[in-house]
Amino acid sequence: MVKTKNETLPLTKEGINYARHMFNNKELMNIDALYSSEFLRTKQTAKIISEYNNNIKINISGLINERAKGNTQGVPSGFWDTQLIDEDAKTIGGESRKEVSNRMLSFVNMALDKYQGKKIVAVSHAVAITYLLMNYCELISFDHHKKYRCLKYKDEYLVDGLIEFCDIFKFTFDENKKLINIERIQEKN
Secondary structure (H helix, E strand, O other): OOOOHHHHOOOOHHHHHHHHHHOOOHHHOOOOEEEEOOOHHHHHHHHHHHHOOOOOOEEEOHHHOOOOOOOOOOOOOOHHHHHHHOOOOOOOOOOOHHHHHHHHHHHHHHHHHHOOOOOEEEEOOHHHHHHHHOOOOEEEEEEHHHOEEEEEEOOEEEEEEOOOOOOEEEEEEOOOOOEEEEEEEOOOO
8 A cells, every 4th residue: 555645644753752751651651552543643643652651562553543634626615515524525545534444443352352440541633633523513503714613511611713733532431332421632641
């Protein structure tokens, strides 16, 4: 498979420094497993988390990669918004929301099977995370051009704006793999 520009895009020095500051966070300490997508910037981000955890091994998984956009030439205006409404909408060679959601859920199920009762961290991407969250949350509103999304979980706004670099979403599951809670960790602890 040919790597795209997005897959090989590195973190900037500013991004590395920001991640070092943000990831000195109790939610990311004493973890049992660490995963990253195949993209260079997520691997670099995971390396920073690894350093805070005695250089724990970084596992690479394509299941948590960003959505493949495919051929975007001639894509009608508003298509990316349409993809949030129509789970099957996709470009030629691209992925639909349903496809991304299914592979993200496959990752979650694998992690729950392999690491039940353990603390794992997965470094992924804003659109893929949005599609995963939509399995558990209500999509209230969105604007692709502004990268704005509003998602409610249990009658609370989980996301109301951008999903930012270094955002942390904590998913808690019970012993039967049932989701108990999703929390957005927004400040350094």
